[in-house]
Amino acid sequence: MQLPGPLEAALASADENYLIGLCNKGTVNRAKKDLEALTAPEIQVEGEEVTVGMGEVVCRIKAPLGESLCSCPSGGICRHRITAILWLQRQMASQADAKELPKEPDFQQLRDYPTEKLVKQLGSKGLSDLLARHWNGLGPSISQTSVITVEMPWLPATVRLLEPLEHSTCTCRSKDFCIHKAQALLYWQLVQGTANPTMLEGALPKEEMEQVQDVCQEVRRSLTAQMVTGLSRLPPSVCETVQRMAALCHTARLPELERALRALHGEYAAYFGRSASYRNAQFLLRLARAYRLAQALETADRETTGRLAGTFREDYQPVGRLELYLLGLRDFSGRSGYEGTIFYFWEERKSRFYTFSLLHPTFYEKNTWRREDAAPWGLPCTLRAAKNCSLALTGARATRFGSLSSTQECRGALLGSRDPASIVPKEALYTDFARLLEERSSPHAPEVSRLALVRPARCQTQEYDHVRQVFSLRLLDEENRDVWLEVMYRKETAKRIDLLEDLSRQLQRQPMARPVFFGVLYREDDRLKLYPIEVFTDWEDSP
Amino acid sequence: MTQLLNEIEQALTELLQSGLDTGAPSASRQLGTLAAQCEEMGLHTGAALLLEVEEGLSTRAHMIEKKDLTLSAVICRTIRYLELCREKLQEESIIQRWQNLYEKEEEDCL
Numbered sequence: 001m002q003l004p005g006p007l008e009a010a011l012a013s014a015d016e017n018y019l020i021g022l023c024n025k026g027t028v029n030r031a032k033k034d035l036e037a038l039t040a041p042e043i044q045v046e047g048e049e050v051t052v053g054m055g056e057v058v059c060r061i062k063a064p065l066g067e068s069l070c071s072c073p074s075g076g077i078c079r080h081r082i083t084a085i086l087w088l089q090r091q092m093a094s095q096a097d098a099k100e101l102p103k104e105p106d107f108q109q110l111r112d113y114p115t116e117k118l119v120k121q122l123g124s125k126g127l128s129d130l131l132a133r134h135w136n137g138l139g140p141s142i143s144q145t146s147v148i149t150v151e152m153p154w155l156p157a158t159v160r161l162l163e164p165l166e167h168s169t170c171t172c173r174s175k176d177f178c179i180h181k182a183q184a185l186l187y188w189q190l191v192q193g194t195a196n197p198t199m200l201e202g203a204l205p206k207e208e209m210e211q212v213q214d215v216c217q218e219v220r221r222s223l224t225a226q227m228v229t230g231l232s233r234l235p236p237s238v239c240e241t242v243q244r245m246a247a248l249c250h251t252a253r254l255p256e257l258e259r260a261l262r263a264l265h266g267e268y269a270a271y272f273g274r275s276a277s278y279r280n281a282q283f284l285l286r287l288a289r290a291y292r293l294a295q296a297l298e299t300a301d302r303e304t305t306g307r308l309a310g311t312f313r314e315d316y317q318p319v320g321r322l323e324l325y326l327l328g329l330r331d332f333s334g335r336s337g338y339e340g341t342i343f344y345f346w347e348e349r350k351s352r353f354y355t356f357s358l359l360h361p362t363f364y365e366k367n368t369w370r371r372e373d374a375a376p377w378g379l380p381c382t383l384r385a386a387k388n389c390s391l392a393l394t395g396a397r398a399t400r401f402g403s404l405s406s407t408q409e410c411r412g413a414l415l416g417s418r419d420p421a422s423i424v425p426k427e428a429l430y431t432d433f434a435r436l437l438e439e440r441s442s443p444h445a446p447e448v449s450r451l452a453l454v455r456p457a458r459c460q461t462q463e464y465d466h467v468r469q470v471f472s473l474r475l476l477d478e479e480n481r482d483v484w485l486e487v488m489y490r491k492e493t494a495k496r497i498d499l500l501e502d503l504s505r506q507l508q509r510q511p512m513a514r515p516v517f518f519g520v521l522y523r524e525d526d527r528l529k530l531y532p533i534e535v536f537t538d539w540e541d542s543p
Numbered sequence: 544m545t546q547l548l549n550e551i552e553q554a555l556t557e558l559l560q561s562g563l564d565t566g567a568p569s570a571s572r573q574l575g576t577l578a579a580q581c582e583e584m585g586l587h588t589g590a591a592l593l594l595e596v597e598e599g600l601s602t603r604a605h606m607i608e609k610k611d612l613t614l615s616a617v618i619c620r621t622i623r624y625l626e627l628c629r630e631k632l633q634e635e636s637i638i639q640r641w642q643n644l645y646e647k648e649e650e651d652c653l
Contacts, residue, residue: 224615230562280556287559288622295616437637443630480648481641526636 003092004048010063011089013105013146019085021147021160022066022167023077031082038087052084059084066167075175105146109163113185115195119203121182128204128253130183131197135306138315140187150184153397154315159184201302212305215252216298219245219261223291231283236272239265256310257297260290316397316405323348323415324391325423327453327518328534329384331492332359341374343383344451344518344533345391345404346424353451356383356404377412390415390423402448420516421540429455429516433481437528441521450521454483454530455514455539461504471497473504475517475530484529485517496532503535515539545636547584548628551577551593555622563603563611571600589628592621 003011019028042053049062057080060069070080119127133139140152148161157180161168170180189195222245226234246261264286270278297308324345333339340359347354358374375382377393392413397405430436430452440452456475464471469489476482487493487500507513516539519532554577558570578593599614 220612220615224611227559227615227618228563228609228611230565231560233562233565281552284552284555284559284622285626288619288626291615291619292623295619434638434641437634443633479641480644482644523633523637526633526640528637 002045003050003088004045004063006048006063007050007061008092010065011085011092014065014085014089015146017149018065018146018162019082021149021162021169023082023169027077027079028082031079031086034079034083035086035090038083041084041087050088052087054080054083061085061088064164064167066162066164105163107148107161107163109165110148110161110185110188111192111194113165113189115186115189115200116203118182118186118189118195119200121177121179122186124203124205124208126179126183127200128208130186131200131204131302132306132309134187134190134197135303136311138311139191140184141318142188142191148184148188150187151318152180152183152187153317155180157184161185161188197303204302209302209305211252212254212309213298215248215254216257216294218248219257219294220291220298223287223294227287231271239268239272242268253312254297254309255312256308257290257293259310260286260293264290314399314401314403316399316407319396319398320394322350322354322393322396324354324393325418325420326383326386326389326391327353327420329387330533332357333492341384346420346428348423351425351428352402353448354398354402354404355448356406358383358406376406377410378408379412380414386414388420389417401446419540420536424453429453431455431457431477432479433475433477433483433528434479436483436521441523441528443523447520451533452519452521452530454517454519456483456517457514458511459507459513459515461507464501471500473500482528483521484527485519485532486529487532500532500535503537506537513537544584544632547577547580547586548625548632551581551589551621551625555618555625558618563600563614567600567604571597574600586628589621589624592617592624596621 016028019031038054042051044051044053046060049060049068052059052061056071058071059081061081061084062068065081065085066077068077068081068085070078072078072080074080122130140150142151143149146162150159150161152158156171158171159168159181160170161181161184165177165185168177168181170178170184172178172180174180186195190197190200222241226238242261242265246258246265249255249258249261264283267278267283267286269275271283293308297305300308324347327344327346329341329343331339331341338359338361340357343356343358345354345356346352356376358376374384377391377396379386379391392415393404393410394412395407395410397407397410399405430440433454436452436454440450442449454475457478458476460474460476462472462474471487471489473485474482475485485500487497489497503515507515516536517530517532518534518536519530522529522531554570554573558566560566561570574593574597578590578597581587581590581593595617596614599610599617603609603611603614
């Protein structure tokens with residue numbers, strides 16, 4: 001059978017990814033099954049196309065493959081057309097083994113697509129968001145085979161770009177060149193260097209930058225006026241002024257500055273509310289932080305503004321398959337108006353910590369929350385019951401700080417109870433506290449970067465501090481460097497303190513015992529301290 | 544060093560409590576003294592920043608058109624500098640404490 005030249009070339013270059021790009025994976029898999037059952041279809045070459053008759057259905061396959069037709073009523077690329085394409089490819093393969101392999105597509109059409117058209121379609125807001133993501137390194141994950149797959153989980157949308165561009169597909173199922181396709185193509189052009197971010201900046205209206213500058217200048221002026229008047233002479237209405245400025249920052253899409261101002265508002269509220277939690281040092285730091293950020297944003301170019309402005313919320317990015325071990329959990333009740341439980345996992349293959357938070361607002365749903373009910377990712381039991389168990393997650397998503405999403409796309413399987421020593425490698429256990437100070441206790445690092453598994457050489461039990469209501473235990477390494485384990489008594493920590501007191505008694509009976517402590521490191525005065533989340537008393541060294 | 548940092552923090556707190564309009568004369572003198580102490584301790588950046596604040600406060604008193612934005616920017620830079628110094632000092636004090644403990648242990652063994 002002699003196929004028309006353009007069709008032969010199109011069939012040769014269309015691999016499975018390309019076919020998936022034309023329709024979807026399910027249709028291709030179904031077509032593969034149909035192909036196995038297919039016996040001798042009727043073939044007819046007519047000009048530039050080939051007619052493939054398969055029982056009651058007749059497909060007309062031509063180049064580009066996306067323009068092939070079928071007698072069935074399907075609007076998109078149906079399984080019949082894919083079956084016919086696969087059958088033709090099989091015939092070609094059996095006839096011409098010696099023919100040279102098709103080369104990888106160079107996507108010239110996608111490169112040549114005018115960037116101006118994409119910019120016009122996105123509009124100034126869309127373009128501004130896209131550039132901010134690009135500069136912050138929060139763009140999509142792009143993989144390139146015979147098609148270009150662009151995953152944009154924050155939308156969420158996955159776009160498969162292929163040639164000809166009209167046959168590209170999007171998970172929004174739009175047949176047209178939708179906004180997601182335009183975004184995906186522009187991201188790809190930016191990565192390829194076809195589109196220049198500095199030139200794209202020029203397409204943005206000047207008013208946006210002017211608005212940022214105006215807001216920042218207003219913030220600086222207002223904070224300066226507060227400094228001129230002095231805290232002792234300021235009226236309590238300054239709290240509302242700061243809140244209004246934070247709202248202005250929200251409108252101007254400056255989330256970091258908004259947070260800084262809300263933190264400053266908290267200090268003002270504590271001062272005027274005569275709260276015991278008010279600290280001068282904290283007030284100075286928050287005032288200076290908001291001021292300096294506004295100052296930096298006011299004079300920054302677009303790229304720096306994008307980086308300094310921050311993001312309203314962290315995106316969950318796909319992280320594939322994870323093998324997690326639930327090390328511990330802690331109940332959380334913050335002044336932010338949320339409470340719940342934070343679960344801490346160790347990931348075996350990446351050798352890092354992940355967290356999963358089950359939090360709920362307390363301002364209107366008090367006492368309705370049942371912590372034991374949480375069983376995310378389709379697990380057969382609650383997470384609380386899975387303590388010291390291994391889990392396998394497929395299709396997991398997490399933020400860059402390792403906070404896991406409870407997305408329904410992620411499925412979990414319980415692998416059973418295991419000994420933590422067989423999961424966590426020896427190198428991940430901190431026995432040298434100097435290394436602990438250097439690597440896991442940076443004051444401004446997020447909590448996940450300050451988590452550590454600590455194995456002291458010995459422990460010194462301490463008297464319970466009845467004045468400060470603090471339980472403490474001194475952990476020492478081989479060189480007599482110490483870390484202070486401390487838990488302040490509160491309603492939520494009462495049970496934890498009971499367990500630690502039991503441990504203290506056990507350590508007094510067995511001074512040679514070397515438990516492993518899992519917790520969060522922090523610095524206080526001239527001491528390195530640990531807030532314990534879990535204690536493993538029977539951690540056996542792996543051989 | 545910790546005491547000096549505390550004194551600087553105290554001076555800046557008092558200045559911001561009273562306000563630049565009222566607290567300037569007393570803060571100006573105090574900051575000048577603290578700048579000299581910083582220089583003695585080797586905190587050259589700290590000394591320069593404090594002198595800049597002191598100069599800003601002194602000049603401000605004789606000006607009709609106050610340049611408060613410049614002055615407040617320097618004050619905020621000084622607060623940030625103070626924060627960085629404290630962090631560094633805290634890390635060093637933890638290590639120093641460990642060193643003292645080790646030496647004490649050695650002495651006890653002897």
